[in-house]
Amino acid sequence: MLTINQLNKQIGQQTILEDITFEQTPGEIIGLVGRNGAGKSTLLKCIASHYLLDDGQILINGESIETNLALKTQIFYLDEDHLFFKNLSLNQIGQFYEAAYPQFDMSQMMALLAEYYLMDNQQYQQLSKGMRGLFNIILAISSHAPYLLLDEPFDGLDVVVCKNVIRLLLDQVSENQRSLLITSHNLVMLEPLIDRTLILKERHIIQDYRLETVRQNARKLQIVLKTNQVPSLFKADGRILNISGRVMVVYFADYTDELAGKIAALDPVLCESLPITLADIFEANLTNEQDYQVFV
CATH class of the missing domain: 3.30.70 (Alpha-Beta Plaits)
Known part of the structure; x- marks a missing residue:
């Protein structure tokens, strides 16, 4: 169980997130939606410990990731805005994550690269935007982290690749009970994938519901x-x-x-x-x- 408890984050003099609280169970897919600038990416970075919290807790099975640092390897998030390995090859990036994540499966990563015609010796910066997004998904899957944070994973993917990515993600959820927290402006792609929707507005989560429940009322x-x-x-x-x-x-x-x-x-x-x-x-x-x- 991933628990976000009364999370607050301020950047400069501006409060970005305030009293963010929700839980995510194993195998659950949550869509995080909101307008541009609502703080969706900031929330993912806070959960992944890329940002320090001003207040609140991130818990896995009731234990804080700040007091048990090993729990941070249970969460995978790739921040494309601050990549230090753009000049590295895909194979070298995989080796880095293999060292960072105890359960990382290099053989799985290489098999997925071959399946989607990505060369392991190719530099990350040479990939198109869509292929970078695909590689990021492959990294996430190969990490074997139970909680995957995916920021606009469908951005730049063509329809065929996008459907394959969704299939890959759903297979991981069903086979390994992995949980996904996904932000996306592509609501058409997101809708059939998610179990729950969190709507982020004006620093707060204003709605937390299942679409089928909404349709009843x-x-x-x-x-x-x-x-x-x-x-x-x-x-x-x-x-x-x-x-x-x-x-x-x-x-x-x-x-x-x-x-x-x-x-x-x-x-x-x-x-x-x-x-x-x-x-x-x-x-x-x-x-x-x-x-x-x-x-x-």
Whole structure:
């Protein structure tokens, strides 16, 4: 069990993360989503001990990684912004991680490099952005660390490679009960992969839920009214996702029989449910009035 307990982080004079608390069980895949600059990468760096905490604890099975330093090898995170080995070959990088992670499997790394036509004597800096991302995943898998922190792992990957990466990750989760904490702006790729979603906004985790649970309580409705006027009900109890003339798509986080009755009382020409996606939840929780203007 990985436990993040009341984590706080300040950089300079700015508070980036405040009172971040959650748990992750073995074999669980969590998606960490938020707007640009919300602090997602900072949170991963804090968990991986790349940043010192201002307050809070990182625990594995109830034991602090600050008091038992060996526990840090249970967590894998590669910070591409501060790589010191860009001039090294893939083989040399693997040797470095083999020394750092007791369970690192060099033979597995070499087999995966060959499978994806990566040459072990090639320098990291010579790889394309997508191939660097693929190599980072191969490193993570080969580390055999129980907790993998993946920051935008699908960025730069083409569709075929991306699907293969997802297959590799899911195989690791199912076979070895490894846990993934993933940040990504590619919500389409992320949605079918994750068990839970954490939404990070204004320094805090504002939502922690499973998508299927959300779908039990929420509704995304396409509603056609007889006029172009937007009912105050939609603004008060929902989030308007889209408007095109008299056609409105509205997300209601808490859809009750009472609310359904109020919508019916508007006498809409059409009212039908649409599938709720992770992108809908992202937009409903993280967009502001200034992000878009609705013309009616």
